[in-house]
Every structure is written in structure tokens, then in C-alpha cells.
Amino acid sequence: MMSAEAVGAGMPTHVTLDDLAAMAAADENHRYELSPEGVLSVMPPADPDHAPLVSRMFAWFLANGYGPEQVVTDCGIDVGGGRVPDITVWAKDLPPRAARSSYAGTVGLLLAVEVVSRGSEVVDRIIKKTEYAKAGIPQYWFVERDSTTSVHRHVLNPDTAEYEQVPGGAQPLAWLLSTAPDIS
Template identity: 75%
Template sequence: MSAATVGAEMPAQVTLDDLAAMAAADENHRYELSPEGVLSVMPPADPDHALLVTRIFAWFLTNGYGPEQVVVDCGIDVGGGRVPDLSVWADGRPPRRARSSYAGVDGLLLAVEVVSKGSEVADRVTKKDEYAKAGIPRYWIVERDAGNTVHRLTLDVQAAGYVNSDDTQPLAWLLTTTPDVG
């Protein structure tokens, strides 16, 4: 199918329902939609990215967080549709559908993004701003540098944005600690 054909079949304005339908029809890509209506299409995670997410997921589970609290690739409604690599939810408040198949942010304690080539600006700036506006209390950005540096940010409601809550640490160090996001 040509780009012209795809473009001709695209709706004038993509909704969360459209986004969900595209994601359901194509398991080879991740689809996200900004609150302003900008559609992003990304390839699936590479093995290194997937391993980083799995290590963080296992760390939460082995430290007492339940499987309904720690979720991988759950779409969330932040005015658009975003899919953090990992999300952590309050005990007894797992993700629930809001609009379309995307979860609302009620009960969402933490969104984690592992920076990938091509998503650097989205992960470090765009999603950071969107998640702050949506009121998500914590946002972690995991770099793909030699130490897999983790920037742990906490929402400052008065500043209307995130601030560093702790010193930035390598993932290997973080995984030796006990998670505290609640």
C-alpha cells in the first residue's frame, strides 16, 4: 500500500478510538497521539529496550508490588493516547478504561519511559509535559547510556511540572534499593 493510499484513508482528525483501532490492527508498531492530535508511529522495542523494561518490572514485583499494579505498555489517556513503557498503579486501583481502550490516570503513581533512538525529544520533553499536565505524580526517564541513568522526577503542582526528587542514579544502583512510589 502506498503512502498516498494510507493518507487518503486517514481520518481528518485521529481520535483515541481511531488510535486503538490502528494499534489493534498492527502489532508491529506502537501508536501514540498527542493532546494536540499529532500521531506518532514507532517500531516495537529493540531487545535492549525490552530487557531494561523487564528488569524494572521484575524489580517492582520482587519488592511487593502486585501484578495489577505494575503494567507494561498500557495506553493512558492524557488528553491524547500515550503508552508508557511501564506504569505503576496504587494498590487496589489498577488501570481502568477512560476513553476508548486507554486507561484514565486515576490511581496512576508512576510512568516510566526508556529513551529510544528517535524518541529522545518525546520522552525527555513532550511526554514529561503531558504527564505533568495530566497530574501523574512521578515520571522516570531511563537513558540508554552506559549506566542506564534513571532520572526520577516528582510532580510539583505549584510549579506545574516535574522536579528531580532524588539524585540521578544508574539503573544497577536503583535495582539494589526498595522502590517507593506511593
């Protein structure tokens, strides 16, 4: 086991997105994210219940005409910090492109989806929602791992630059997967 002093000695005083990318590349057992304020989050890999939810939604988008260059899993995006949504959906001719680092900019990004993980509930439900709205991402969905696997869909209000929940509120994932994606 490594001591906190040993880990801290190797840490830069100010973590950049390039530092974040290097940390993620060196450690495949954790997910690294950086808030716009510079707060570093190190999370364990997703648990076995998380991956099938992401896979089901990914397959749903593909089955409904979105190409693999449009629907991307675990793509780091630059929202003033570095976040890694579970799924991103991009405009047809605007796939992810590196911005000021190896993280993709938000040009062409239509939707960010997070499956709420144990331990990151507040980050997924509130903090990322605020960051994604500020970055101008048109839609943000988060998936709760509750009894119905509820999908909370939000659309950016251009007048307030805040997300508003889609009329009808949260819907079960099973219902969502029986419809066509509504992303403009």
C-alpha cells in the same frame, strides 16, 4: 509497498483514541501514540536492548511487593492524547480503568516510566514529561541507555504542576534495582 496516497485515503481527518486503538490492534509491528494536539506518532517496535530493561524494572517492582495488577507494561493512558509508557505503576486498589476510550484514565496512576528509544529522545525526555505533568501523574522516570543506564526520576510539584528531579539527580539502574521502590 503502499503509497502515501493509499495510506492517507484510509486515515480519518481527526484521529481519536478509539481510532488509535484500532490502528494499534491492526498493526502489531508498530507502536501508535497521539499527542493532545492530535499529532500521530508511528514508531517501530522496541529494539532488543529495550525489552530487558523494561523486564528488569518490572521484576524489581514485583519483587518489592507491587502486584501484577499494579505494575503494567505497555498500558495506553489518556493524557489528552494517547501515550503508551513502557511501565505504569498504579495504586493498590486503583488498577488501570478505561476512561473516555479504551485507554486508561490516570486515576490511581502513581508513576509512568519510559525507556528512551533511539529516535524518540525528545519525546521521551521533554514532551511526555510535560504531558504527564499536565495530566497530574505524581512521578515520571525516564531511563537513558547510556554507559550506566541512568534513571532520571521526577516528582510532580503540586504548586507548579511541573516535575522536579529527585534530589541526587540521575542514578544508575543497577543502584536503583538494589533499593526499594520509593513511590507514594
